[in-house]
Amino acid sequence: MPEKLATLSFSDGTPSVDLPVFTGTVGPDVVDVRALYSKTGKFTYDPGFMSTASCRSSITYIDGDQGILQYRGYPIEQLAEHCSFLEVAYLILNGELPNKKQLQQFVGIIVHHTMVHEQLSRFYTGFRRDAHPMAVLCGVVGALSAFYHDSINIRDERSREISAFRLIAKLPTITAMTYKYSVGQPFMYPRNSLTYVENFLHMMFGVPCEEYKPNPVLARAMERILILHADHEQNASTSTVRLAGSTGANPFACISAGIASLWGPAHGGANEAVLKMLSEIDDVKNIPGFIKRVKDKDDQAMLMGFGHRVYKNYDPRAKIIQKTCHEVLEELDLKDDKLFKLAIALEKIALEDEYFTKRKLYPNVDFYSGIVYKALGIPVSMFTAIFALARTVGWIAQWKELISDTDQKIGRPRQLFEGATRRDFVPMASRK
Numbered sequence: 001m002p003e004k005l006a007t008l009s010f011s012d013g014t015p016s017v018d019l020p021v022f023t024g025t026v027g028p029d030v031v032d033v034r035a036l037y038s039k040t041g042k043f044t045y046d047p048g049f050m051s052t053a054s055c056r057s058s059i060t061y062i063d064g065d066q067g068i069l070q071y072r073g074y075p076i077e078q079l080a081e082h083c084s085f086l087e088v089a090y091l092i093l094n095g096e097l098p099n100k101k102q103l104q105q106f107v108g109i110i111v112h113h114t115m116v117h118e119q120l121s122r123f124y125t126g127f128r129r130d131a132h133p134m135a136v137l138c139g140v141v142g143a144l145s146a147f148y149h150d151s152i153n154i155r156d157e158r159s160r161e162i163s164a165f166r167l168i169a170k171l172p173t174i175t176a177m178t179y180k181y182s183v184g185q186p187f188m189y190p191r192n193s194l195t196y197v198e199n200f201l202h203m204m205f206g207v208p209c210e211e212y213k214p215n216p217v218l219a220r221a222m223e224r225i226l227i228l229h230a231d232h233e234q235n236a237s238t239s240t241v242r243l244a245g246s247t248g249a250n251p252f253a254c255i256s257a258g259i260a261s262l263w264g265p266a267h268g269g270a271n272e273a274v275l276k277m278l279s280e281i282d283d284v285k286n287i288p289g290f291i292k293r294v295k296d297k298d299d300q301a302m303l304m305g306f307g308h309r310v311y312k313n314y315d316p317r318a319k320i321i322q323k324t325c326h327e328v329l330e331e332l333d334l335k336d337d338k339l340f341k342l343a344i345a346l347e348k349i350a351l352e353d354e355y356f357t358k359r360k361l362y363p364n365v366d367f368y369s370g371i372v373y374k375a376l377g378i379p380v381s382m383f384t385a386i387f388a389l390a391r392t393v394g395w396i397a398q399w400k401e402l403i404s405d406t407d408q409k410i411g412r413p414r415q416l417f418e419g420a421t422r423r424d425f426v427p428m429a430s431r432k
């Protein structure tokens with residue numbers, strides 16, 4: 001018998017029911033409604049999951065009112081400051097920070113899975129050169145299940161582990177190949193002497209005829225950005241991965257579904273949309289006119305990179321990225337970058353405007369990340385692909401957690417049906 005119960009009563013004569021209430025280690029309690037339908041014949045209605053916990057999880061904790069984000073209990077600020085991306089990946093996957101030997105082993109495994117099957121490279125030529133990188137990424141990552149048959153038995157723990165290694169190791173290679181294909185340059189093979197992030201930059205910006213030397217300040221900035229994007233509890237793309245995973249689909253297919261879900265401008269696609277918005281605003285003097293459009297209900301304009309379902313305070317990741325943005329622009333002598341100045345001015349105006357303060361709309365992770373990517377020389381269309389690269393760690397950890405969770409069943413929501421009730425077929429000749 002759980003310690004706490006919630007009593008739900010009805011005004012239509014249905015007898016009231018007691019529902020168990022569960023308490024986590026931190027965060028809001030949850031009311032267990034699983035037996036509601038069998039006890040009352042009623043469903044809950046919660047489109048957008050405004051008040052629904054879809055699973056138990058021990059990976060990431062967010063307090064949206066306080067602006068707190070923790071991976072496995074560690075504050076994001078500390079991880080971004082002190083860790084490498086693979087150290088954080090190990091933490092997210094295994095629950096504990098690695099010791100020196102564990103990290104060396106993990107890095108060694110990832111490094112030795114960075115190449116993709118040579119035949120996979122021929123997949124790219126099936127896409128138009130101007131295909132959006134996210135379209136290519138969905139296709140190529142989904143195709144991994146056609147190449148790595150030996151690790152798709154989801155009931156086997158070792159298979160799950162190997163798939164996780166493969167996905168984390170190969171995503172930078174696949175993402176960089178996507179870019180190289182779009183600009184007509186040869187694919188660069190990974191170099192295992194480099195760090196995960198340096199290797200990604202090498203595969204993006206290196207060419208076979210020249211030695212590529214990653215700038216340490218820029219590599220550190222990229223490392224930090226990947227850490228900030230690595231996981232974010234049950235966001236839309238992670239929930240997509242979990243829903244796909246609940247059917248028993250293989251991990252490569254599930255991550256491909258996650259990539260598709262991330263692409264939308266309300267989610268990971270917002271980093272690309274922010275840059276487009278800033279380019280359209282073009283000048284500080286045009287900000288008031290743009291803000292006016294955002295407030296106009298008949299106008300589709302939105303302040304991209306602002307607002308969040310969970311954060312009703314500053315997204316802690318946005319603060320860190322803003323600082324990283326300063327460092328990168330300083331290093332590249334771009335302190336007077338027009339878009340950065342525009343973003344700072346836009347943020348200031350929005351944070352002082354009642355429309356945004358009343359709705360608790362603050363900058364989110366996507367507001368400044370695009371300016372950093374742009375300064376690093378990454379084209380706008382690649383921004384969301386880099387988000388996907390980083391989030392693959394979180395998706396995989398959440399997928400593994402789902403597979404081992406004895407409470408999990410196939411995801412199958414119900415509906416409030418508002419369509420036509422039963423009626424008889426009307427022959428064509430009799431239809432109006």
Ligand code: SDX
Binds near residue numbers: 305
């Ligand atoms: C990510 O969930 C995650 O964890 C996601 C993420 C992750 O790491 O996985 O953090 C990554 O997806 C960040 C969010 C990126 N998206 C954007 O920057 C796009 C712009 N933001 C909005 O589309 C919106 O804020 C959402 C989608 C992020 C959140 O939407 P909600 O929680 O459903 O809120 P809502 O749409 O119901 O908005 C509430 C009110 C509305 O006004 P009213 O109808 O009450 O008058 O706020 C307004 C909205 O119109 N509003 C905005 C706004 N966001 C919300 N108005 C102007 N500009 C905005 N950006």
